[in-house]
Amino acid sequence: DAGITQSPRHKVTETGTPVTLRCHQTENHRYMYWYRQDPGHGLRLIHYSYGVKDTDKGEVSDGYSVSRSKTEDFLLTLESATSSQTSVYFCAISESSVLGYTFGSGTRLTVV
Amino acid sequence: AQKITQTQPGMFVQEKEAVTLDCTYDTSDQSYGLFWYKQPSSGEMIFLIYQGSYDEQNATEGRYSLNFQKARKSANLVISASQLGDSAMYFCARSANFGNEKLTFGTGTRLTIIP
Numbered sequence: 032d033a034g035i036t037q038s039p040r041h042k043v044t045e046t047g048t049p050v051t052l053r054c055h056q057t058e059n060h061r062y063m064y065w066y067r068q069d070p071g072h073g074l075r076l077i078h079y080s081y082g083v084k085d086t087d088k089g090e091v092s093d094g095y096s097v098s099r100s101k102t103e104d105f106l107l108t109l110e111s112a113t114s115s116q117t118s119v120y121f122c123a124i125s126e127s128s129v130l131g132y133t134f135g136s137g138t139r140l141t142v143v
Numbered sequence: 144a145q146k147i148t149q150t151q152p153g154m155f156v157q158e159k160e161a162v163t164l165d166c167t168y169d170t171s172d173q174s175y176g177l178f179w180y181k182q183p184s185s186g187e188m189i190f191l192i193y194q195g196s197y198d199e200q201n202a203t204e205g206r207y208s209l210n211f212q213k214a215r216k217s218a219n220l221v222i223s224a225s226q227l228g229d230s231a232m233y234f235c236a237r238s239a240n241f242g243n244e245k246l247t248f249g250t251g252t253r254l255t256i257i258p
Binding site (some may be wrong): 062064071072074075076079081089119121123125127128129131133134136137 | 147176178180186187188190193194234236238239243244246247248249250251
């Protein structure tokens with residue numbers, strides 16, 4: 032059983048449309064994160080959450096918003112998708128950094 | 144931003160040889176954690192090894208060991224007896240502990256094992 036799932040796994044969308052990616056966990060972990068992965072940049076933090084309705088920005092948050100209304104779900108919204116947001120998006124969960132982080136399988140988003 | 148630096152974009156290593164992947168980091172924190180992840184071509188992020196900043200001994204997990212040099216802010220990954228299945232991207236990452244749980248990644252090293 033995967034403790035963390037991302038949906039969709041793949042998506043193609045048009046420039047200017049809103050897009051929402053979902054991260055769902057069954058581990059009841061406190062912390063949830065959204066990263067994007069681009070060649071030459073590694074994984075960069077977009078937003079993270081440290082509890083229900085408690086979120087904060089990461090290093091590349093412009094053009095993205097998040098919501099966490101339940102412990103198990105963390106939604107990432109691209110308010111108006113641009114081609115520069117074509118990327119692979121990873122969700123991660125953690126109860127504590129010393130206990131480690133678990134990553135989802137990723138969502139490949141293409142904005143055309 | 145406190146940076147993680149991986150200076151080797153790509154490495155080629157003969158099968159069965161040992162390989163060292165370099166990682167240096169910035170931090171002003173007293174307490175932090177260091178992680179290595181493997182990303183094969185299938186794309187998933189696989190946790191390999193963790194080192195806490197207060198751990199006196201270098202971490203080991205099977206064929207993986209972490210050469211932790213705190214004064215140099217260095218956390219190199221050593222893979223012994225490399226295998227073809229070790230071909231992948233490898234990422235070094237750092238967290239700050241006790242309330243600042245964000246994980247910051249380096250840009251990665253692509254390791255290719257040659258038969």
